[in-house]
Amino acid sequence: MAERRVIVLPPSEHGGRLVVVDGETLGIAFSLQDLTVFLQRAGLEGVDELDVAESPVIEWHGGGPEVWPGTP
Numbered sequence: 026m027a028e029r030r031v032i033v034l035p036p037s038e039h040g041g042r043l044v045v046v047d048g049e050t051l052g053i054a055f056s057l058q059d060l061t062v063f064l065q066r067a068g069l070e071g072v073d074e075l076d077v078a079e080s081p082v083i084e085w086h087g088g089g090p091e092v093w094p095g096t097p
Contacts, residue, residue: 028082029069033060035087040094042087056093 033054034043041053044060046067054060057074064072077083078090085092 029067031064031080031083033083033085036092036094042093057090060090 030047032045034045036042037053041055042060044051044054044063046064049067051063051067052059054063057078061072061074061077064077072080083090
């Protein structure tokens with residue numbers, strides 16, 4: 026994964042997690058799959074869910090890649 030600053034904020038009361046890349050808000054992810062799609066659209070082509078879950082580049086706030094409480 027390219028060197029970019031990726032921050033995944035804690036889950037909201039609805040379960041979604043705000044995703045910010047290099048200071049730009051990409052949206053609210055409700056799953057690891059959503060997060061992967063956001064990152065691909067942000068130019069991190071070729072990444073998959075495993076890459077995202079194991080990436081040291083992502084700052085997870087309020088829980089790691091396994092924390093997705095709730096659904097949209």
